[in-house]
Amino acid sequence: MEHKDIDNMETEVDKKTESKNFIEVIIDKDLEEGAVKKVVTRFPPEPNGYLHIGHAKSILLNYGLAKKYNGQFNLRFDDTNPMKEKMEYVDSIIEDVKWIGGDFEDRIFFASDYFDHMYEAAVKLIKKGKAFVCDLSAEEIREYRGTLTEPGKNSPYRDRSIEENVRLFEEMKEGKYPDGSKVLRAKIDMASPNINMRDPVIYRIAKIPHHNTGDKWCIYPMYDFAHPIEDAIEGITHSICTLEFEDHRPLYDWVVRELEYENPPKQIEFAKLYLTNVITGKRYIKKLVDEGIVDGWDDPRLVTISALRRRGFTPESIQMFMDLCGVSKSNSSVDYAMLEYCIREDLKLKCKRIMAVLDPIKLVITNYPEGQVEYMEAPNNQENEAMGVRKVPFSKVLYIEREDFMIDPPKKYFRLYPGNEVRLMNAYFVKCVDYVTDENGTVTEVHCTYDPETRSGSGFNARKVKGTIHWVAADTAVKAEVRLYENIVDEEKGVYNEDGSLNLNPNSITVLKECYLEPSVADAQVPASFQFLRQGFFCLDSKDSKPDHMVFNRIVSLKSSYKPAK
């Protein structure tokens, strides 16, 4: 598989602006030739799980084309398999499609609303001698189908009369036969080199209630029969799907041709989006959810759309990511780092930058007056002046990051160590004069003196320091929980174990229970994201954060890959 990485991104962007993707080329031609008047696309999810980043690609592609060509975009539930489908999934999909920016307005449809039409379509095929009721078992149908190198054999039921087929199909609908005892098959060609054309099953019996149609139906259409009909009914012009359906296209075309739809839709395939170090594929995600390995479909380590939202990704960042990925005919996998790049880019100028200490130790300023509080002015975003400034309280006892102090530092360590002076961001220079350890030798307090002359903004420049560290005043700090995430699987170590199970990263989540944040975050409400200076981007967790116990998710670290010790 081709691998796209972050280094190629600039050129990808340049290429994109000057060239059209292959689907746009097809659409341009159709419009030019008058074969299509108005472009209509759709996103056709099956409501059997939550949507993931791969679906986001399909949504944005289909929606983007409709928008670009002043056409229409439909959301259509491909709900023809009641066994795995649920209203919970329907609801989540609607929410996620809207959130990601796929604006379907009121154009929301259900394949199950077309069941009457599909039944009539099947009867039409029977009456044309193009479909028959077959009594072979699933196992026998497989045997008769042949292989890639050998043709299949005709079913012994293939030559039933039209009248008999009409009657049997109607009886199937009326519930006269048990599940699996009969199917309706298209009559095409058992010797076709394309196995999909060897008299495919188009209707099956399943006495299962449906989330939309209830008990009305006990026969359900198969995907390859239903999908082209759904597209044709809605006047879809370009039915965009992923590469695995390429071999199904002849059947798609057969269905719309035999049913004599005017202006039949055209199927176009593109490559699925694969991302490194994450799990896409509803089946696998569902397994993690069902086994309780993750905290539901929206666990921030997943790449479902709801998980990305909870993790603090924005629709804009995902749109940017899809633009960078482009649309391709060959499968490739994209570096997760590219998605991280997009969210950093999007949040860079939008988020307030605050001070937060994730792994605290106390810093005591021995010559600072007890009980005094000063309010230090801090820019809300150094790169975006329009975001203004805020006041941050400063006092004698602060928290700093444990990593920012060392008793015995290596060369080129410019942060605090005995005798060294650093700048406290937005405040004063402090010089380390002492430290306190517990019985294990762990540092519990760092003692410093400050120089009142060096107050930030005073223009002091008599001497310089090499290190600047962040801090939070202990008295007024907001205590919070912060969750750090790593990828849930590691491509380099192998995504699967020998037994086929997933090789999960045991460090995919780290929970820091005692973090101290500037008081300016106290009023934040979901959705709220911040840059924690020198650390990364963080958002309030929509599920677990409470006003008296704030919980933050790390969206992404800063590029510097600075990470507090665990």
Ligand code: ATP
């Ligand atoms: P999964 O493989 O994750 O189970 P699916 O293809 O079975 O997904 P559907 O609900 O059938 O899920 O998909 C809805 C639409 O999303 C289809 O048109 C499908 O081709 C598209 N799609 C699914 N996965 C991807 C992906 N990784 N990249 C791009 N499009 C995708």
Ligand code: MG
């Ligand atoms: Mg599917």
